Amino acid sequence: MSWMRTEPDRPMGAQGPGACQRAVFAPARGRLRSGVPESRIVRPSALAEGIFRREILSWGLLGLALGLVEGATAAVLVKQHFAGVVPRFVVNIAVGLVSGAPAFANVLSFVWANLAHGRARVRLMVALQAVFAVLVGCVSFASRAATGLLLTVVAIICARVVWGGILTVRAAVWTANYPRNVLARITGRIVIVNAIAVAISAALVGWALEAHVIDARWLYGGGAAAGLAGARLYRAMRVRREFRLLAAEAASGGLSEPFSLRMLTQILKEDPSYREYMLWMGIFGAGNLILTAQLVLVFSEQLHLSSATQIGLLAVVPLITQPIFLPWWARLFDGSHVVRYRARQGWAIVLASAAMCLGVFSGTRPLLWVGAVLLGAAQAGANLGWNLGHNDFASIGRAQHYMGVHVTLTGLRGGVAPPLGVLAYMGLEWWHPGAGEFALLLPLAMTAAGAVGFYRMRGAFAEDPGTRGHKP
Numbered sequence: 001m002s003w004m005r006t007e008p009d010r011p012m013g014a015q016g017p018g019a020c021q022r023a024v025f026a027p028a029r030g031r032l033r034s035g036v037p038e039s040r041i042v043r044p045s046a047l048a049e050g051i052f053r054r055e056i057l058s059w060g061l062l063g064l065a066l067g068l069v070e071g072a073t074a075a076v077l078v079k080q081h082f083a084g085v086v087p088r089f090v091v092n093i094a095v096g097l098v099s100g101a102p103a104f105a106n107v108l109s110f111v112w113a114n115l116a117h118g119r120a121r122v123r124l125m126v127a128l129q130a131v132f133a134v135l136v137g138c139v140s141f142a143s144r145a146a147t148g149l150l151l152t153v154v155a156i157i158c159a160r161v162v163w164g165g166i167l168t169v170r171a172a173v174w175t176a177n178y179p180r181n182v183l184a185r186i187t188g189r190i191v192i193v194n195a196i197a198v199a200i201s202a203a204l205v206g207w208a209l210e211a212h213v214i215d216a217r218w219l220y221g222g223g224a225a226a227g228l229a230g231a232r233l234y235r236a237m238r239v240r241r242e243f244r245l246l247a248a249e250a251a252s253g254g255l256s257e258p259f260s261l262r263m264l265t266q267i268l269k270e271d272p273s274y275r276e277y278m279l280w281m282g283i284f285g286a287g288n289l290i291l292t293a294q295l296v297l298v299f300s301e302q303l304h305l306s307s308a309t310q311i312g313l314l315a316v317v318p319l320i321t322q323p324i325f326l327p328w329w330a331r332l333f334d335g336s337h338v339v340r341y342r343a344r345q346g347w348a349i350v351l352a353s354a355a356m357c358l359g360v361f362s363g364t365r366p367l368l369w370v371g372a373v374l375l376g377a378a379q380a381g382a383n384l385g386w387n388l389g390h391n392d393f394a395s396i397g398r399a400q401h402y403m404g405v406h407v408t409l410t411g412l413r414g415g416v417a418p419p420l421g422v423l424a425y426m427g428l429e430w431w432h433p434g435a436g437e438f439a440l441l442l443p444l445a446m447t448a449a450g451a452v453g454f455y456r457m458r459g460a461f462a463e464d465p466g467t468r469g470h471k472p
Contacts, residue, residue: 043182051177052186055237056193061230062129063194065136065223066163067201069156072314075099075296077216080209080307082149083300089426092297094149096422098156099293103285103414105160106407110260112165113404121173121239126231128166133227135159139220164407167387171403175391176239183391184330184384191383192323199319206311264405274393274402276457277339278409284346284450286413288382290421291353291443297425298360298437313372321376322383329381338389343458345385346451348378353447357440386410 067073075095082091097104116124138155142148178186201223208216268275295314299305305313333341355371358364386406394402421443429436 051238052189055234056190058129058230058234058237059190060193060197061226061233062132063197064201065133065227065230066194067198067315067319068136068139068205068220068223069101069159069163070198070202070315071099071102072292072296073202073205073311074101074156075293076300076307076310076314077205077209078149078152079296079300081144081216082152085144086146086149090146091149092422092426093419094153095296096293096419097153099296100289100414100418101157101160102163103289103410103417105157105162105411105414106164106167107411107415108161109164109168109404109407109411110264112168113401114260115165116169116172121169122235122237125166125169125173125237126234128162128169129231129234130228132159132162132166133224133231135162136227137221137224140217140224142217164411168403168407171387171390172399173237173239174388175399182334184333184388185327187387188326188330188384191380191387192326195319195322195326195380199316202311202315202319206308206316209307209311263401264408267401267405271393273339274390274405277342277389277393278405280342280450280453280457281406282409282413283446283453284349285410286417287353287443287446287448287450288349289414289417289443290424290446291356291440293418293421294425294439294443295356295360297422298440301429302434302437303360303363313368317369317372318376318379321373322380324380325377326380326384329384332381333384333388338385338392339454339458341381342385342389342454343451345378345381346447346454348374348381350444350448350451352378353440353444357444360437360440 075098078094078098079091082094086094135155135158138159139152142151142155174183174187201219204219205216208214208219268278292314296310299310299313329345332344352371352374355367355374359367359371390402390406391399421439424442425436425439428439
């Protein structure tokens with residue numbers, strides 16, 4: 001059975017470790033590194049579709065658990081559930097920590113990369129999924145007191161750490177199972193199902209906080225059960241030609257030199273294109289992380305929006321909007337290199353952030369809902385680039401290490417940026433009550449700077465493609 005209908009005898013990654021010496025873009029005009037013309041649309045093979053059907057339900061169930069520890073949803077839960085019980089400063093810092101937890105947890109990605117390297121992926125993935133589900137369930141035992149706040153924050157951060165491991169392992173599985181020219185479309189379907197499940201969980205938390213029919217914490221027990229069911233289903237998953245993946249990892253030297261901070265710095269030193277890409281991703285991503293933390297505080301303390309409205313604006317609407325725009329972003333991603341892709345997609349985040357800022361400054365609620373829709377449309381493209389962009393810089397043997405670099409740096413900014421955004425907001429409030437909303441100009445400026453950086457990087461490569469994309 002053919003794996004890739006255009007080249008059945010040459011599966012992705014068959015070129016071996018020497019492929020990492022190639023330029024990011026192929027020398028031929030209009031072609032990707034894989035050699036497939038940018039304008040050609042290739043249908044996924046029957047085998048790729050079969051693998052997709054094996055994992056889709058599992059990720060949907062895990063999405064129900066993931067939605068309970070998503071940054072915006074968890075931040076609103078912390079702000080509303082512990083306000084008045086714990087000092088305001090402590091609660092706000094906790095909001096910053098949990099809102100940045102999805103990114104901060106990735107700082108330990110190199111540990112997961114080392115753990116996965118040379119090991120069977122499915123067994124490891126199932127174990128990580130089960131641990132993740134149990135940690136989500138721990139939130140249901142948190143009392144409405146300072147100790148409960150501590151347990152909630154620790155459980156959410158730990159759950160996100162394990163989820164970071166799942167993402168790191170999953171990157172190698174997807175790269176092995178799906179060819180590059182259909183990768184975004186296949187995985188995009190999984191992201192759509194996952195986003196819908198996450199939105200359902202977020203909506204349930206908002207409803208529970210608003211209606212007071214049940215304690216919102218008990219939803220975390222149900223999320224844990226869904227996550228365990230997803231882990232059980234994932235046992236049927238297979239990695240196509242896993243022996244080739246393990247052989248490519250061995251040939252890359254990964255077994256004798258496990259991923260570490262030393263390898264991170266080495267990759268960034270030897271690959272100038274990836275280093276520059278990570279620089280602009282750092283500025284761009286930090287601004288995006290700050291925005292969420294600050295909006296939770298502004299919505300609660302300045303605009304006095306209800307819990308359900310806050311979660312609707314920051315989680316439910318963006319998550320529901322993502323599946324609508326994801327197919328369009330996937331086609332754009334499949335047709336170009338990630339640098340060209342980011343040079344366009346980055347401005348969507350800037351537009352969404354600007355709409356949110358204008359809605360806050362003017363107090364116009366309809367504009368906030370427009371901003372939420374734009375934010376979802378932009379995040380659909382951002383998530384796609386985040387999950388798959390590293391593949392355009394690394395061969396299959398080093399894809400996991402490049403993803404390790406990416407998510408580790410994401411973790412660093414996730415631990416620093418949201419708390420700094422909270423401190424900027426509180427500093428302005430201390431200087432002049434009501435001025436905290438203008439702290440939103442900081443993330444807007446940072447995302448705009450990142451978008452400009454991607455655009456300049458794209459232009460520099462177009463002028464001299466021979467100087468970029470050389471692999472270590």
